[in-house]
Amino acid sequence: MTRPLDSTDKTKAIVLKVAPFSRTSHYVTWLTPQHGRMTTIIKGATRPKSAFLGQYDLFYTCELVYYTRDRNGIFIAKECSSIKNRLRLRSDWKACAAAAYIAETASRITVHGPHQLELFDLVDDHLDQLASATPSEEFIYRFELLILEKLGYSPQMTKCAKCGAADIASATGYQISPVLGGAICGKCQPALRHRPVRISEALMETIKNWQAFTHTHSKSATVIVSDDLLALRNILGIFLAHHVDVLLAGRKHVIELVSA
Ligand SMILES: [Zn+2]
Structure with missing residues (x-):
C-alpha cells in the first residue's frame, strides 16, 4: 500500500x-x-x-x-x-x-x-530540571547512571559481577570493575585483568539510592564528597566508554564547567 x-x-x-x-x-x-x-x-x-x-x-x-x-x-x-x-x-x-x-x-x-x-x-x-536550576556535578552523574540503566548497562551493585557472590564488602570499601559491570568480591579480585576502582561505603549507598529511584522524576539533592565524586567520575567514564558510544571529550568539558 x-x-x-x-x-x-x-x-x-x-x-x-x-x-x-x-x-x-x-x-x-x-x-x-x-x-x-x-x-x-x-x-x-x-x-x-x-x-x-x-x-x-x-x-x-x-x-x-x-x-x-x-x-x-x-x-x-x-x-x-x-x-x-x-x-x-x-x-x-x-x-x-x-x-x-x-x-x-x-x-x-x-x-x-x-x-x-x-x-x-x-x-x-x-x-526541565536544567531550566529551573543550575546543575551540580552530581546531576551529570545521575543522568549518566539513568542512561546506563535505560540501555541495560546499569552497574551491578548488590552482588559480585563476576561470580554472583553476595559478599562484596571489605574493610576498605568496595571494588568496582566497570568493564565487568559492577562490584567484585574479594575472591574474584586477584584474577581481574583490569584494575578495579575502589569506592567508599557512602558512595555505594548513593549509587544504590539513585538506582532505586530511576523510575521517579525526583531530583537529586545528594551532595557527594570530592573523593567520591572523583571515583564516580572515573567509574561512569569507563562504563560509558566501554558500553556506550558517548563523546568523552564533551563529557570532560561539561564536568569541568559544572564543577568550577
Ligand atoms: Zn566474585
Whole structure:
C-alpha cells in the first residue's frame, strides 16, 4: 500500500541539533517518543514571515507535524509549535553546557525507528530540571547512571559481577570493575585483568539510592564528597566508554564547567 504524498504525522519532539541546510532552511535532529531520533528539513525556516520562526530551537520540546514520506531517512516538517522553550538555558551557561551534553548523548545512543518513550521522558525531564536550576556535578552523574540503566548497562551493585557472590564488602570499601559491570568480591579480585576502582561505603549507598529511584522524576539533592565524586567520575567514564558510544571529550568539558 502506498501512502498519499501529502500524508502527515504528528509527534512530540525535542530539538537535539540545528544545522543550516541552505540559505533559508535548517536541518533539525529531534528525539521523539515513538520513532527515536528523527531528522527533518525545515524549509524557509529563516524567512522573515516563516510560520516556524521562534517555534523551535536547541533544547525546545515541540509539537512537530511532518510528511511521512521520507527521502533517505530525512523528513520534511510541515508545522511546528513550541511546547517548552526553556528560556533559562539561554542565560545560565552551566545549565546550557549540561543540556548540550544531554542532547549530544541522546543523539549518539539513538537511531531512527524504535520506540524511545522512556529515553524521551528522561531527556525531557532532565532538560526541565536544567531550566529551573543550575546543575551540580552530581546531576551529570545521575543522568549518566539513568542512561546506563535505560540501555541495560546499569552497574551491578548488590552482588559480585563476576561470580554472583553476595559478599562484596571489605574493610576498605568496595571494588568496582566497570568493564565487568559492577562490584567484585574479594575472591574474584586477584584474577581481574583490569584494575578495579575502589569506592567508599557512602558512595555505594548513593549509587544504590539513585538506582532505586530511576523510575521517579525526583531530583537529586545528594551532595557527594570530592573523593567520591572523583571515583564516580572515573567509574561512569569507563562504563560509558566501554558500553556506550558517548563523546568523552564533551563529557570532560561539561564536568569541568559544572564543577568550577
Ligand atoms: Zn566474585
